[in-house]
Amino acid sequence: MATTNIHIRRISEREEFRKLKDSWDALLAQNHRQSSFITWEWLFSWWEIYGQKDQLWLVTAWQDEELVGIIPLARNKERIKGINFRTLESLGSPQRDVSAILVKNMDEKIITAMAEYLLAQKKQWDTVVLAYYTQNDPVLNALRLAFQKAGYEGVDKFSEQFYLPLAGDWPSFHATLSRNFRKNLRRATSSAKKKGIVSLKHYKGKAANWPIFEKIVALNQYGNFPIIYNSQKEQEFHKKLLEVMQEKAIFDIFLLYIDDKLVAYEYGFTYGQRYESWRAGYDTRYDPKVSSGKLLAQLSIEKSFELGYQEVDFLRGDEPYKLGWRPSARKYTKIRFIKKNNYLALFIFIYLAKIKSWLKKYLHKA
Numbered sequence: 001m002a003t004t005n006i007h008i009r010r011i012s013e014r015e016e017f018r019k020l021k022d023s024w025d026a027l028l029a030q031n032h033r034q035s036s037f038i039t040w041e042w043l044f045s046w047w048e049i050y051g052q053k054d055q056l057w058l059v060t061a062w063q064d065e066e067l068v069g070i071i072p073l074a075r076n077k078e079r080i081k082g083i084n085f086r087t088l089e090s091l092g093s094p095q096r097d098v099s100a101i102l103v104k105n106m107d108e109k110i111i112t113a114m115a116e117y118l119l120a121q122k123k124q125w126d127t128v129v130l131a132y133y134t135q136n137d138p139v140l141n142a143l144r145l146a147f148q149k150a151g152y153e154g155v156d157k158f159s160e161q162f163y164l165p166l167a168g169d170w171p172s173f174h175a176t177l178s179r180n181f182r183k184n185l186r187r188a189t190s191s192a193k194k195k196g197i198v199s200l201k202h203y204k205g206k207a208a209n210w211p212i213f214e215k216i217v218a219l220n221q222y223g224n225f226p227i228i229y230n231s232q233k234e235q236e237f238h239k240k241l242l243e244v245m246q247e248k249a250i251f252d253i254f255l256l257y258i259d260d261k262l263v264a265y266e267y268g269f270t271y272g273q274r275y276e277s278w279r280a281g282y283d284t285r286y287d288p289k290v291s292s293g294k295l296l297a298q299l300s301i302e303k304s305f306e307l308g309y310q311e312v313d314f315l316r317g318d319e320p321y322k323l324g325w326r327p328s329a330r331k332y333t334k335i336r337f338i339k340k341n342n343y344l345a346l347f348i349f350i351y352l353a354k355i356k357s358w359l360k361k362y363l364h365k366a
Contacts, residue, residue: 005063005064006061006062006063006068006069006109006110006113007061007062007113008059008060008061008062008113008114008117009060009062010057010058010059010060010117010121011056011058011060012055012056012057012058013056014047014048014056017044017047017056017058018044020040020058020060020067021040021044023066023067024039024040024067024070024102025039025040026067027067027068027069027070027102027104028040028102030104030105031100031102031103031104032100032103032106032137032138032139033100033134033137033139034271034272034274035098035100035271035274035276036250036268036269036270036271036276037092037096037097037098037099037269037276038072038098038099038100038102039248039250039271041241041244041245041248041250042092042096042241042245042250042269043072043091043092044244045237045240045241045244046091046092046095046096046237047074047091048240049233049236049237049240050095050233050237051074051091053076054074054075054076055074055075055076056074056091057073057074057075057088057091058070058071058072058073058091059071059073059114059117059118061103061110061113061114063104063110066104068103068104068107068110069101069102069103069104069107069110069111069113069114070101070102071101071102071114071118072090072091072092072099072102073088073089073090073091073128074088074089074091074093075087075088075089075124075125076089078127080348080349081348081352083344083348085126085127085345085348086124086125086126086127087125087126087127087128087129088118088125088127088128088129089128089129089130089131090129090130090131090132093129093131095237096132097132097161097276097278097315097316098132098161098276098315098332099130099131099132099133100133100134100137100139100140101114101137101139101140101143103139106138106139108142111139111142111143111146112142112146114143115142115143115146115147116146119146119147119150122339126338126342126345127336127337127338127345127349128147128336128337129334129335129336129337130143130334130335130337131332131333131334131335132159132161132316132332132333132334133332133333133334133335134330134331134332134333135158135330135331135332135333136331140333140335144335147337151339151340151341152337152338152339152340153337153338153339153340153346153350154335154336154337155335155336155337155338155349155350156333156334156335157333157334157335157336158331158332158333159316159318159331159332159333159334160318160329160330160331160332161313161314161315161316161317161329161330161332162313162314162318162322162323162325162327162328162329163311163312163313163314163327163328163329163330164301164311164312164313164314164325164327164328165310165311165328166301166304166305166309166310166311166312169305170301170302170305170306173301173305176326177324177325177326178324178326181324181325184291184294184324185294185295185298187291188290188291188292188294188295188298189295189298191287191289191290191291192258192290192292192295195258195259195287195290196258196259196261197258197259197260198256198257198258198295199256199257199258200254200255200256200257200296200299200300200303201254201255201257202252202253202254202255202303203252203253203255204249204251204252204253204270205246205249206246208242208245208246208249208251208252208253209242209246210238210239210242212253212255213238213239213242213253213267215255215262215265216229216253216255216265216267216281217229217235219262219263219264219265219281219282219283220265220281222283222284222285223281223282223283223284224281224282224284225281228279245269249270250269250270250271251267251269252267252268252269252270252275253265253266253267254266254267254296254299254300254303256282256292256295256296256299258286258290258292261286262283263282263283263286263290263292264280264281264282264283264292264293264295264296265280265281265282265296266279266280266296266297266300267279267280268315270309273308273309273310273311274309274310274311274313275304275309275311275312275313276313276315277300277312277313277314277315278315280293280296280297281293282296293321294321297321297325300312301325314327336349338350
């Protein structure tokens with residue numbers, strides 16, 4: 001399908017995906033939305049480890065020989081209430097925290113061409129799920145409009161993600177925090193120092209490797225969620241990420257030691273001077289009087305100022321510990337498109353949830 005000299009190609013094979021790397025990098029560098037979760041490195045790694053049961057659906061737009069648009073998707077089977085649905089979903093789900101459509105210069109002709117292609121393939125899918133997109137993403141809104149005009153219902157599920165803009169320096173930022181929160185940070189620092197020498201170790205680029213990450217795997221056996229890295233696939237996924245992200249130094253690891261004992265970890269990804277804090281944990285066996293998680297958060301944010309990062313993104317989740325930093329918030333959406341005459345899908349994905357919500361309110365009042 002073509003619009004002017006734009007042509008669409010759906011990529012469904014691993015080797016074709018692998019060959020996109022350089023073109024993907026060039027397009028992402030000029031995209032309206034940037035994140036480590038939409039880099040070739042993150043998505044290709046995820047596909048290699050987790051994509052076997054799905055069908056790759058990279059909808060790519062080309063202008064002559066230049067890659068100018070990508071909607072990264074995979075088709076999977078959703079089984080809801082005993083009924084199977086063929087769903088096109090954001091590639092990397094459910095592990096990813098951010099998604100976006102890549103479009104050169106936000107060109108409407110490119111967006112239209114990719115939307116027309118998806119709609120022309122409607123016999124191959126039942127619903128389309130795009131998560132997690134910023135609510136006011138202009139490219140998503142253009143795609144939404146195209147689907148609405150074609151007779152599709154768009155159902156949004158909103159959430160917030162918190163982030164810290166890093167302007168100025170650490171002392172200035174620290175002074176903006178509440179008196180109570182600063183007192184808690186001082187207490188965490190003081191308690192740790194009574195135990196021994198406190199040190200933060202930061203690993204990035206080639207230094208962020210599997211032997212370092214194995215320390216996290218070992219410590220997490222005594223964390224709050226020990227099951228996370230028990231999965232062989234989860235370990236393979238991280239090995240792959242560490243390997244492919246070394247060249248661009250995307251993977252960031254922060255480890256907190258007290259007297260050479262590892263007590264807490266935090267890691268994430270950095271793209272465009274934006275650090276996305278993905279996972280963290282601490283040794284639950286260590287003295288609970290030492291708030292090692294809180295101390296590590298303080299030291300990693302302080303280090304982010306030193307490294308010249310412009311933002312720390314806490315990503316998904318509204319955990320209370322994030323709010324103490326007085327963060328800003330972005331609203332995200334997970335949107336599902338359903339054909340208006342697909343009554344079964346409309347009932348399952350829209351009206352059933354509304355009925356449950358109504359019943360819950362009614363029973364609560366009763």
